[in-house]
Amino acid sequence: MADVTGDLWRAVTGRAGGRAPENVRDAVDRLEQAGASKKDLAQFKKDLAAALGVTVRQVQRMTTRTGSETRSDKRHAGRIREFVQKDSRVRAAAGSQRRKSRMRNKGAKLKIKGRQGPKVGKSWPTRDRLVELDLDPYEMEALLDAWENGDDDTALETLQDALEDEGYPPNWSWEDGAAVEFLGLSYD
CATH class of the missing domain: 1.10.260 (434 Repressor (Amino-terminal Domain))
Incomplete structure (x- = not known):
């Protein structure tokens, strides 16, 4: 994962925040x-x-x-x-305060689309995948707080913990060009 700052920036701010x-x-x-x-x-x-x-x-x-x-x-x-x-x-x-407030209060759906996979030693078997999981408000609040304080590593750890809770390996990572997004939750 080469451009963590850019990926997290685009994911948190959405279209309104654009790029860093x-x-x-x-x-x-x-x-x-x-x-x-x-x-x-x-x-x-x-x-x-x-x-x-x-x-x-x-x-x-x-x-x-x-x-x-x-x-x-x-x-x-x-x-x-x-x-x-x-x-x-x-x-x-950066981004919409309304969007950040919604993510803090209601959570969000994490969507990662692109080449990704677990890093195992020097091996990194990536392939095109789609990862979707719901993040609860507590996870989103921790992630947003860390991100707004400029601590991308802690924000990424929070994201990794959420992926691990859903059964993904602890070393899950994605390549440059993967689309990382936080979408609104749909309550069907």
């Missing part, structure tokens, strides 16, 4: 769309500057739309991407 932000401009735009105050935005930029070891003014330049300020953005691209994708404020602003 790649740079400072994307993160600031999402925070602004979510209604973050100027004080919150300033604190976000201050925290990012501290994480990168640059000045707040340099981070401010990274948010501008002109091409000449992208030099610093490119130099710190990997650390910026990691920071904005793990930041709890950006994750809380």
Whole structure:
């Protein structure tokens, strides 16, 4: 499972969240769309500057739309991407709050479609499969809390525990390109 962050991001946020932000401009735009105050935005930029070891003014330049300020953005691209994708404020602003609330209160159906299978030593016998299981509200709350705090490993462990409870091996994993989704539960 190479892109856990991207898979979980798309699964939790759904279509409204799209993909994870790649740079400072994307993160600031999402925070602004979510209604973050100027004080919150300033604190976000201050925290990012501290994480990168640059000045707040340099981070401010990274948010501008002109091409000449992208030099610093490119130099710190990997650390910026990691920071904005793990930041709890950006994750809380991503996707629909209504969707997250529904998943916390009612649970969700996990659907993984694509090449997947158990890892056994160095062997990984994958094939096209469809995994569907219902996650109760407690599992979804634990998963969402871990994800919003930027802890993808704990969120993935929660997902693995749910798969194990349904009889899947403890080392179940999927390849890049597999569609991981949380769908609403249908009560027939």
